Amino acid sequence: MDLSLSTRTVGDRTVVEVGGEIDVYTAPKLREQLVELVNDGNFHLVVDMEGVDFLDSTGLGVLVGGLKRVRAHEGSLRLVCNQERILKIFRITGLTKVFPIHTSVEEAVAATD
């Protein structure tokens, strides 16, 4: 399965809905999307990962890169994920401390801290 990406605006947040597999082959597409959003002035991103079937360290690297970019503009990058097998990867790499992870897009959009 390939990677699917779609974006929409909710208030001052930009929601990026990701579907499929994020790996060494598809991660560059996600990177391009995040870079483009930040270059266009979208600094508060919510990445919805509910449709993601697979995530590897390349994908984690892209998300960390995205976080670095938005932080340079005092922005934020929040994740939406309820899937245990995806959450596990964030846990074993210690990235649960780096990313705010929410259970729904609504919760992520409403979050301010």
Place this chain on the structure above:
Amino acid sequence: MATVELRFSALPEHVRTARLVAAAVARRAGVDEAVLDEVRLAVGEACTRAVGLHQSAGITEPVRVSLIEEEKQFSIEVGDDAPHAVPGGKSSGARGGADDSDVEEDEMGLAVISGLVDDVEVTAGEHGGLIRMSWPTTPPAVLVP
């Protein structure tokens, strides 16, 4: 001899194929269904790392994956032909022009593997490296005739 052997050109698009094949053979070998996600992720990380090493060193040889069914365990070996720094040498030199982000991703891949797999062995020398990972298997239930 390995149950299934796979050799693929060091290109990112083939890593998914390696994941799928490894998971299919692991399932057949009797690796617990709940652990298959870990097998898939770990073999993907090892192959991603090998592809990166081959590409950054300009190596045209394929990446090798051996899927080995043993009596009570299932093992996967992922081999690369990239010259690794020998212990005591300067590690940065071996990557041949790799920038910091590549190095970080390489380390992140290994971090994921060691976080996922209890039984993992990473060996590397001047002529290439090998990651060997093993998982216990449960023998298939005996079918009543």
